[in-house]
Amino acid sequence: MRYNLVILDQAQEEINQAYKYYLEISFSVMKSFDDQLEKAYQSLETNPFFQFRYKRLRALPFKSFPYMIFFDINEEEKVVYIYSVFNTNQSPEKYPDR
Numbered sequence: 001m002r003y004n005l006v007i008l009d010q011a012q013e014e015i016n017q018a019y020k021y022y023l024e025i026s027f028s029v030m031k032s033f034d035d036q037l038e039k040a041y042q043s044l045e046t047n048p049f050f051q052f053r054y055k056r057l058r059a060l061p062f063k064s065f066p067y068m069i070f071f072d073i074n075e076e077e078k079v080v081y082i083y084s085v086f087n088t089n090q091s092p093e094k095y096p097d098r
Contacts, residue, residue: 003045003046003079003080004045004077004078004079005041005044005079006080006082007082008081008082011069011084014086015037015085018033018065018085018087019033019034032064033065033067036064037062037085044060044071048071048073049073053068057070057071057083058070058071058073059071061088066087066088067085067086067088068086069082069084070082070083070084070086071083
């Protein structure tokens with residue numbers, strides 16, 4: 001069964017910042033980031049049961065970019081709540097709060 005994704009405001013802002021940053025480097029780098037984000041979304045829609053990382057939030061790291069998606073699952077409603085698309089170059093002290 002597929003899960004629906006809900007991207008919360010903080011996560012959307014972080015995504016927007018990443019797009020802006022990578023677009024300044026080049027369109028192809030931004031496109032590559034977007035492709036990895038879409039693959040991560042597809043993984044979360046089909047099987048979101050990744051390891052717990054922080055305060056009961058699960059995490060899915062990107063393969064080629066220094067980002068990690070922090071999320072929670074509501075199994076009854078089949079919804080994945082994305083709290084953060086976190087740049088792992090930042091301090092872990094800045095991990096998202098639920």
